[in-house]
Amino acid sequence: MIGSAGGALSAERYGIGRPATEAEISAWDIDVDRDGRKLPPGSGNIAHGRDVFEAQCTSCHGARGEGGTGERLVGGQGTLASTRPVKTVGSFWPYAPTLFDYIRRAMPMNAPQSLSDDDVYAVSGYVLYLNGLVPDGTVLDARSLAAIRMPNRDGFVPDPRPDVRP
Known part of the structure; x- marks a missing residue:
């Protein structure tokens, strides 16, 4: 059964489900x-990225990433240690490649995984641009996105609990 370690047993026992295919x-x-x-x-x-953002993202995140029904994406630099931290891509997000990952798998919320990889690179770049992290005219690909050092990269600390693996 898809998503179940005991899929074959469940299929035999209950007559439902099947193993996931390699393509799935x-x-x-x-x-x-x-x-x-x-x-x-x-x-x-x-x-x-600006074009895709305007078409797919502004209804939730605002015209310039200031937030709305969706999270604020822009600003907040220097606020994390304050009594009112503003957690955005520019202030809180530790790694640029995981921004791509999140946008690709979860956005837009009404149609996740509907953007092409080129669209996701472009939107990631536009959000990084709105936060002042890349200049206008930037072209992002796997190499250049992975090379971006986010402002809060060192702001997270390892979990010292013995039951949590690094």
């Missing part, structure tokens, strides 16, 4: 880790 597994195996491994081929520029 690969379609969902799209995670990108913090250092950018598994970023797909493709690229996107700020201008295209």
